[in-house]
Amino acid sequence: MRIHQHPILDFGERKTIRFSYNGQTLEGLEGDTIASALHAHGVKKLSESIHLKRPRGFYCAIGNCASCNMVVNGEPNVRTCITPLEDGMDVRLQEGKGRIR
Amino acid sequence: MKHVEVLIIGAGPAGLSAADVLLEAGAEVALIDRSDRPGGQLTKQTHMFFGSQEHYASKRGIEILHVLYDKIKDHPRLHMFSETTVAGLYPDRVVACVSGQRYFTIQADIIIVATGASEKSLPFENNDLPGVYAAGAVQTLMNVYGVKPGDKVLMVGSGNIGLIVAYQLMQAGVKVPVLVEAAKTISGYHVHASKIRRLGVDIRMRTSIKRALGTDHVEGAQIWQLDARWQGIAGTEETIEVDTICLAVGLSPLTELLQQLGAEVIYINELGGHVPRLNEKFETTVEGVYACGDVAGIEEASSAMIAGKIAGLEAALKQGYALEDAQARQAALHTSLKTLRSGPHGEKIRKGHARLGART
Numbered sequence: 001m002r003i004h005q006h007p008i009l010d011f012g013e014r015k016t017i018r019f020s021y022n023g024q025t026l027e028g029l030e031g032d033t034i035a036s037a038l039h040a041h042g043v044k045k046l047s048e049s050i051h052l053k054r055p056r057g058f059y060c061a062i063g064n065c066a067s068c069n070m071v072v073n074g075e076p077n078v079r080t081c082i083t084p085l086e087d088g089m090d091v092r093l094q095e096g097k098g099r100i101r
Numbered sequence: 102m103k104h105v106e107v108l109i110i111g112a113g114p115a116g117l118s119a120a121d122v123l124l125e126a127g128a129e130v131a132l133i134d135r136s137d138r139p140g141g142q143l144t145k146q147t148h149m150f151f152g153s154q155e156h157y158a159s160k161r162g163i164e165i166l167h168v169l170y171d172k173i174k175d176h177p178r179l180h181m182f183s184e185t186t187v188a189g190l191y192p193d194r195v196v197a198c199v200s201g202q203r204y205f206t207i208q209a210d211i212i213i214v215a216t217g218a219s220e221k222s223l224p225f226e227n228n229d230l231p232g233v234y235a236a237g238a239v240q241t242l243m244n245v246y247g248v249k250p251g252d253k254v255l256m257v258g259s260g261n262i263g264l265i266v267a268y269q270l271m272q273a274g275v276k277v278p279v280l281v282e283a284a285k286t287i288s289g290y291h292v293h294a295s296k297i298r299r300l301g302v303d304i305r306m307r308t309s310i311k312r313a314l315g316t317d318h319v320e321g322a323q324i325w326q327l328d329a330r331w332q333g334i335a336g337t338e339e340t341i342e343v344d345t346i347c348l349a350v351g352l353s354p355l356t357e358l359l360q361q362l363g364a365e366v367i368y369i370n371e372l373g374g375h376v377p378r379l380n381e382k383f384e385t386t387v388e389g390v391y392a393c394g395d396v397a398g399i400e401e402a403s404s405a406m407i408a409g410k411i412a413g414l415e416a417a418l419k420q421g422y423a424l425e426d427a428q429a430r431q432a433a434l435h436t437s438l439k440t441l442r443s444g445p446h447g448e449k450i451r452k453g454h455a456r457l458g459a460r461t
């Protein structure tokens with residue numbers, strides 16, 4: 001779901017970044033946040049809600065609402081909409097509040 | 102604990118403008134933003150700006166951002182903290198910051214809060230499904246990261262944001278079959294509405310969303326007509342095939358930090374929600390703590406820039422810097438702000454400020 005042609009914006013050549021999502025290797029692009037890279041692959045569900053285990057995706061995309069919390073490199077409650085994607089990151093769906101190790 | 106002379110929270114148009122004036126005056130400035138890039142809302146605004154000529158109208162938001170940021174970015178007295186969230190404000194102007202795994206505090210002589218706003222949501226069934234996104238989020242995803250939110254979008258809200266984002270979605274190759282608006286009339290500029298209508302968007306007045314359909318993510322939307330009391334009319338439901346629902350239903354000022362500090366806030370509907378009570382110097386009820394931009398009432402980038410300059414100027418004077426023509430500049434800035442708020446589109450803002458003034 002990348003934008004390939006745009007009348008105003010030119011996203012240029014961007015380096016590929018490899019990361020892991022629930023154990024599966026995916027590719028994102030330089031400049032992506034974790035959430036944008038996942039969305040480009042059609043991954044919209046990022047976590048499950050605390051009580052009813054309902055699917056959660058992002059909402060504000062600017063770090064306001066915590067709707068995009070995921071477990072990143074073992075750390076829960078990372079706001080993936082404002083966290084830049086890095087090579088080798090381990091990203092996982094978060095269940096409820098997540099567990100702090 | 103680190104100490105800095107002036108600490109600005111938020112590097113949107115308001116924060117950047119305040120920083121510019123303070124640096125010019127001679128102050129040392131820390132500018133903090135939770136994002137990995139400065140600019141706030143401007144980072145995603147690919148459209149030509151509305152607003153007055155002297156305030157960059159017909160320049161794109163992203164271009165205005167470069168003008169503002171390039172002017173200050175290499176200044177030796179500017180300390181830029183990006184990817185840093187201000188998590189708390191404490192007495193004596195102690196600011197608690199979180200950056201990745203790091204937590205630290207900074208004490209400042211002056212704090213300028215320019216945190217902007219957060220987007221509102223709407224109550225309807227399944228409004229928590231992935232694929233229900235705020236308009237600004239859709240804009241960020243497309244225009245900053247180059248990713249489409251989906252293939253087909255239902256837009257909710259006909260304010261300028263809804264109209265502009267609908268247009269930007271189509272620029273990115275995304276279909277926008279329908280836009281619903283609960284009111285009787287378009288609430289944004291009619292030029293924007295005509296533009297998207299010409300591109301085939303079916304704009305439905307007195308219509309709202311009833312529920313989102315889908316289990317794991319949005320697979321459709323049910324809309325219905327509203328009666329004169331804004332209640333849904335049973336039997337008018339219609340299912341629309343979309344994979345994304347975009348909510349452009351307004352913003353509310355991000356005043357939590359100010360509230361934590363004990364600055365007085367007042368609920369003013371016309372300004373978007375709780376806004377700080379400010380004196381004519383844009384200082385809150387806590388001495389040395391200023392507020393400017395959307396956090397002090399939802400408005401525009403043009404007014405955020407002027408407000409940022411006013412707050413910056415006042416803060417510089419409070420710190421004892423002698424600024425050339427300070428009085429004349431202040432007067433000119435206040436006049437510009439007044440001009441921006443004149444005319445029919447400024448009516449809501451004027452009303453809001455009048456109500457705020459009456460309450461103080």
Ligand SMILES: Cc1cc2nc3c(=O)[nH]c(=O)nc-3n(C[C@H](O)[C@H](O)[C@H](O)COP(=O)(O)OP(=O)(O)OC[C@H]3O[C@@H](n4cnc5c(N)ncnc54)[C@H](O)[C@@H]3O)c2cc1C
Nearest residue numbers: 111113114115135141142151187216217394395401402403
């Ligand atoms: C779709 C759209 C179109 C628009 N079009 C126009 C237009 O054509 N003309 C016009 O004049 N205006 C327009 N606006 C309005 C304009 O963008 C805003 O009024 C303006 O950006 C407000 O500036 P600001 O500096 O107050 O806040 P923002 O631009 O919102 O910046 C606030 C900054 O603070 C940061 N922040 C918030 N909380 C924290 C925290 N706790 N810690 C660290 N950082 C934090 C945020 O990350 C952000 O960068 C538009 C807005 C939208 C959404």
Ligand code: FES
Nearest residue numbers: 059061065066081
């Ligand atoms: S989507 Fe709101 S914090 Fe990330």
